[in-house]
Amino acid sequence: MTSSGKTHTMEGVLADQDLQGIIPRIVQDIFNHIYLMDKDAVITISVSYYEIHLDKIRDLLDSSKTNLSVHEDSNKVPYVKGASERFVATAEELLITIEEGKSIRAIAGTNMNEHSSRSHAIFQINIKQEFEDERKLSGRLYLVDLAGSEKVSKTGASGTTLDEAKNINKSLHVLGQVISALADGKPFVPYRDSKLTRVLQQSLGGNSRTTIIICISPASFNEEESRSTLDFGRRAKTIKNVVVVNEELTAEEWKRRYMKEKDTSTKLAAQLAQVQAELQKWRSGESVGKDEQVNIEMAASTTNIIEQTKALAAAGQPLATDERAELYRQLDEKDDEIAQHCVLIEKLREQLNEQEENVGSIRREKKQVQQDMNELQGQFLRAREEVDDVLKALEELAVNYDQKLEEAESKNKQLEQLNDEIGSKSQQVTTFQNELQQLKDFSNHQKRKIDEALAGLLRDLGEIGVVMRVGDLKVPTLESGKGIEDEFTMARLYVTKMKSEISAMSQRCKELEDSQGDTHKRMEDNDKALQEAKLLIQQHEAKLRTQQDHVKELESKKRELEEKIDRLNDEVSKLQAAEEMHSKEKAKGSADDIKAALEEQIEKHRESYQKQIAALRDEVSNHVITIGNTSDQLQKLKLEHEALKEQHQKLLEEEQAKAKQLQELQYSFRSLNARREQARQDLKGLEETVSKELQTLHNLRKLFVQDLQSRVKKSNVIEASDGEQDAGGSPAQKQKIAFLENNLDQLTKVHKQLVRDNAELRCELPKLEKRLRATMERVKALETALREAKESAMRDRKRYQTEVDRIKEAVRQKNMARRGHVALIAKPIRAGPGSGQPSITIRTGESVS
Secondary structure: OOOOOOHHHOOOOOOOHHHHOOOHHHHHHHHHHHHHOOOEEEEEEEEEEEEEEOOOOOOOOOOOOOOEEEEEEOOOOEEEEEEOEEOOOOOHHHHHHHHHHHHHOOEEEOOOOOOOEOOOOEEEEEEEEOOOOOOOOEEEEEEEEOOOOOOOOHHHHOHHHHHHHHHHHHHHHHHHHHHHHHHOOOOOOHHHOHHHHOOHHEEEEEEEOOOOOOOOOOOOHHHHHHHHHHHHHHHOOOOOOOOOEEEOHHHHHHHHHHHHHHHHHHHHHHHHHHHHHHHHHHHOOOOOOOOOOOOOOOHHHHHHHHHHHHHHHHHHHOOHHHHHHHHHHHHHHHHHHHHHHHHHHHHHHHHHHHHHHHHHHHHHHHHHHHHHHHHHHHHHHHHHHHHHHHHHHHHHHHHHHHHHHHHHHHHHHHHHHHHHHHHHHEEEEEHHHEEEEEEEHHHHHHHHHHHHHHHHHHHHHHHHHHHHOOHHHHHHHHOOOOOHHHHHHHHHHHHHHHHHHHHHHHHHHHHHHHHHHHHHHHHHHHHHHHHHHHOOHHHHHHHHHHHHHHHHHHHHHHHHHHHHHHHHHHHHHHHHHHHHHHHHHHHHHHHHHHHHHHHHHHHHHHHHHHHHHHHHHHHHHHHHHHHHHHHHHHHHHHHHHHHHHHHHHHHHHHHHHHHHHHHHHHHHHHHHHHHHHHHHHHHHHHHHHHHHHHHHHHHHHHHHHHHHHHHHHHHHHHHHHHHHHHHHHHHHHHHHHHHHHHHHHHHHHHHHHHHHHHHHHHHHHHHHHHHHHHHHHHHHHHHHHHHHHHHHHHHHHHHHHHHHHHHHHHHHHHHHHHOOOOOOOOOOOEEOOOOOOOOOHHHHHOOOH
């Protein structure tokens, strides 16, 4: 039962002496017992710590081992294959190992326990004892902390916690079945139904002594769970196991026991020979004296010796034969396959949970869409009710129609009689028609010959018109109903018309020839103007090129003049330096003359150069202005071209957009037209049906009125002879006429109502189409949102899985760094007082499975 103190009972507070649980106390007792033993023993202790979480065995000392399998050794003892085995030498090392595994054990919070264990933890201690005479004893201690059974209604578990609760309850249920089977002595015990019972198979029903601690809650809220737990303990208490010491003998010990048993077997063989000899004498009829008889006490002791020999032989007989080894190997392979299938089932279960979540979200969205569809369905049902009313009215019309049909059948019988008379008259008419047809055929044959001759004449005239290219004239078609003179008159008129057309055509040809000469002259003038324009363009282009070349020459001259000015400036500076030198050497008067002459010469050169530069600059500025004006015009043309190009692009885009909108509108218009056409056809069919009914009624009314008129005439004749009958029949006929008129008025009203309903339905049709489009858009939006939600969920799941893998890797690296590389190095412990520290000698040990 959850939240009853199981983990606290087994572990407690490891660092507190008063609050320690069973596991640390047992550890302390083990080492205290080792320290009080004789000194002729060496003990090796190894531990393993793993948990069963979600029906998977996970190593708590190595987080990378997450799905270990259960196998059997040669003695058919189950063990966890691949579980980490760590050797310890002190109680402190063992407690540190417990603390390390406890830190990564699966726990979670529920409504009943904030730190609820979500797995069954198994702490396994393997102890191997070796004496100086090379005898070996081995033992295995399982310290199990079971997870408590849970009720989801109390714990409020959901999601992963709910899956953990299911697996916990399932494994505890299998444990209860195993306990019940062992308590009842059943031949089959379902150890393999759960990994928990498979691992604890030896502890539950094998070579072991088992202690079960029952933890229950004193609260009345958990009364049912407490009673179930106590019943579980009561059943487990009735199980009895036979314990055998796990002892490994040396070769000398086996040899000593063998010699002892050999002596015993020799003595037994001698006694057997004596008994057989005595038995032979008794069978042959001889008597055997008391001295010669075999001693009964000796036989009893011999029997005891035989039983002991059998027991020793059974104990010494090796269990691991080839056949059993093969079976064990097959069982191990099957366990591996089962483990692989369990992994696959777990993956499929995770995928199933993801699909269930997706299905849940889709169902919620489907529910919303279903509500919208229900609203539309309600509107559709209301429209259907209105149509049902119309159909009921039509059914009433059909009933009235059936009544009128019966009356019409009686009239049809009278018509059949008249038809028979008409048939006889029609036969006579047919004979006269046959004779008339023969005469018509003869006249038509004569007329056909005349028409063929006239048609040949007209055909020749038509060919002449084609040759003359007169398209307005049409060959008159000969009609059989006209006379021959009329046809010849038409032919004469056609010939006259042909003559007038020929004269008109000749006049037109002359006019065309005159106009053709004027056209040629205008074309020649246009060609000359075009050639002049081309020459003018070429001249302007050549002039522009010459101006550009001239500008380039001016620029080159400008550069040459600037270089020349630079050289003259250099010469001036040199002359000034020379002048200074001469001023020092010569007298003051001569220096002034030389200086004045040099300055005058330099001034002349400077003025001439400045004039040339000014002229060149003016010319360059003029060309620059001309080029600037040309470039401005070119820039304006480019801007206008760009503006026109942008406007053209905008017009193209607008045209494409409008074309797209037009296509969409055409598509929607076609769909609306199709729907309207369908509705119009339905309404048309309904109107045709109603009109047919009305027409039938009108016909019946006419027939009935005619019948009444004929009867009235007859009644007027009869009235003169028999006035009483006329007085009795006239009111009935009037009543029948009034009844038929009322029916006709009702049918007229129904027709008007149908037309009115048709108009209302046509008005409602656009609204319904608009609602349908809105619903389709809503469905598309929901589908898009669903797809985005799925993609977001996939991204979150991948990110979560990456983070979990990163944390696992970090924990594994941390554990590896803490553990180092000495986990599989045996640490022998010397028994006896003063052996609190491990021996200096280190010896490699093998794990005992």
